[in-house]
Amino acid sequence: MKQKKYWGILLLSGCLTLSMATLAWTEDGEGEGHERHERGFLHQAADIGPITNKAYKTECSACHFAYPAGFLPERSWVKIMNNLDDHFGENAELNDKTRLVITDYLRTHAADRLPNRFSRSMLRSVDAGATPLRISETSYFRHKHREIPARMVTGNPKVGSFSNCLSCHSGADNGSFDEHSVTIPGFRQWED
Ligand code: HEC
Ligand code: HEC
8 A cells, every 4th residue: 555655656746847847848938949848758748739629620610720729819719709700701600509619618728728838939929918810920820930931832722821720730630730740732841
C-alpha cells in the first residue's frame, strides 16, 4: 500500500513540474529565439486540439473548414454567431436551438478560455478593444504567414485564400497546425 502511494505522489509531482514547464515557455514571446523550445513532447500537449462539438462541425463546415474555436476570442465568436444572416456575404442562418448550442461551444473553447500556445499568442496580438471576425486578419496570423507569397495563395487555384486552412495544414482537422507539417499544394514542402 505504502509503495503505491509513494509512486502516486511521484507521478503527480512529475505532472505538476511538466505543466509548470509548459506554462513557463508559453509565456515567452514569439521571437525566433524561442522557436526551438516549441518542439517535442511539450509542444504536443499545447496544440489547439480537435473540434469536439458535432453540431459545430456539421453546420459550420458546409462552406469551409470548421475553424478551431481557440483561434478567436470569445467576443469574436459571439459577434459572428449574432450576425449569421450576413456572414461574409452569405446567409449562414441556423435555427435558434442549433445556434445556441454552437455559440455555447465556441464561447467555452475560445482563445481566452483555453491555454495553449496558439491561443495565447493570438490573444496577445488582438487589441483589447477590437473584435476581429477573421482569424486570417489578426496580427498573429499575418505574422505567421508573412513569408508566403500571394502566388501560393490567391494565385493558387488549389488554395484560393488564406481562409482555406485545410488546403495547406493537412492536420488541421485534428487540431494540428504545426509549421513543420505544412504543405502548400502545387509547391514543394514548405521550409522556413
Ligand atoms: C453558406 C456558407 C457558409 C456557412 C454555412 C458558414 N460560413 Fe463561415 N464563411 C463563409 C464565407 C464565404 C467566408 C469567407 C471566406 C473567404 O474569404 O475566403 C467565411 C468565413 C468565416 C470565418 C473567417 C475565416 C478567416 O478568414 O479567418 C469564420 C471565423 C467563419 N466563417 C465562421 C463560421 C461559423 C462559426 C459558421 C457556422 C455557424 C460558418 N462560418 C458557416 C461562408 C459560410
Ligand atoms: C497557403 C497555405 C496556408 C494557408 C491557407 C494557411 N496556412 Fe497557416 N501556415 C502556412 C505555413 C507555410 C506556415 C509556416 C510559416 C513559417 O514557418 O514561416 C503556417 C503557419 C501557421 C501557424 C503557426 C504554426 C506554428 O507552429 O507556429 C498557425 C497557427 C497557422 N498557420 C494557422 C492557420 C490557420 C488557422 C489558417 C486558416 C485560417 C491557415 N493557417 C491557413 C501555410 C498556410
